[in-house]
Amino acid sequence: MTGPLATLKNRLLSALPTEDRGLLAPHLTPVDLEKGRLLYDPGDLVDQVYFPDNCVISMMTLMENGAAIESAIIGREGALGLMAAVAPRQSLCRAIVQAPGPALRIAAGPLHEVWTRSPALRDLIDRHGEALFGHAIQSVACNALHAVEARFSRWLLSCHDRIDSNTVNLTQEFLADMLGVQRTTVTAVAGSMQTKGLIRYRRGVVDILDRAGLEAMTCECYGAVRRGYERLLPASFE
Structure with a gap:
């Protein structure tokens, strides 16, 4: 082709x-x-x-x-x-x-x-x-039931599945919208995850350092969504 x-x-x-x-x-x-x-x-x-x-x-x-x-x-x-x-x-x-x-x-x-x-x-x-x-x-x-750190981990993993990079450009404003929280909460959550060695967070940029750690922290929703795509569109995440 x-x-x-x-x-x-x-x-x-x-x-x-x-x-x-x-x-x-x-x-x-x-x-x-x-x-x-x-x-x-x-x-x-x-x-x-x-x-x-x-x-x-x-x-x-x-x-x-x-x-x-x-x-x-x-x-x-x-x-x-x-x-x-x-x-x-x-x-x-x-x-x-x-x-x-x-x-x-x-x-x-x-x-x-x-x-x-x-x-x-x-x-x-x-x-x-x-x-x-x-x-x-x-x-x-x-968004209604799970902790912010778990939801942030879910989003990072979902994004990582779809791009050829460990780096994601994210503004504080978008993170706040994505998670439905205040910007101060975004700062606190990103700082906590950085301290745990999962990510490196700079102004507008997130580097994924420990995918396995994110998978351990995320909620069940990441796996549920991924399994849905793999069942209905089997080649989605090969």
Whole structure:
């Protein structure tokens, strides 16, 4: 396979038969998604679908008072806006690039045309939707029931699964939104995890030093979400 699929890392696209990927290839455009780039806000028409390669997109639920919390992330195991392949969709959340990097983009119209011709793509979209829904509802429970350190560990592990780096760029503001806590709490939690040798935390940057330690600290939700993806999309985290 040549063109934008030549060095493909997105595992959802990789799971398609070669013929089906060939139908998509002429419509896929490589893009570099910079950190903080806003892809959608609630109510926006989903006219572009993104297949991350080595980046992470956060799906944020917004409140009327401006508060926000992360409900799920999407990386190379999936795609943002994939249900627009089935029918026109409006975004239900804010989608913002958290870990920058390359992705493939396709307009919703051509993707829908391939969807009508490809049973394999229809099946993948159905399974991806179920996995993402499971991810989101597990996040609801996690945010309500689990300690901040466990939730932070879960997020770092989930991000680490989706990028080729031990370093994650994170602002205090985003960490506070992601965890649903005050910035002072973020400082305290990051400092505690650094003292334990799990991470190195600098202004806007987290280096993962001890993945096994993070796995020991995280809650059950990390494993539950990962198992959901592995069951429905078996190549998600190979």
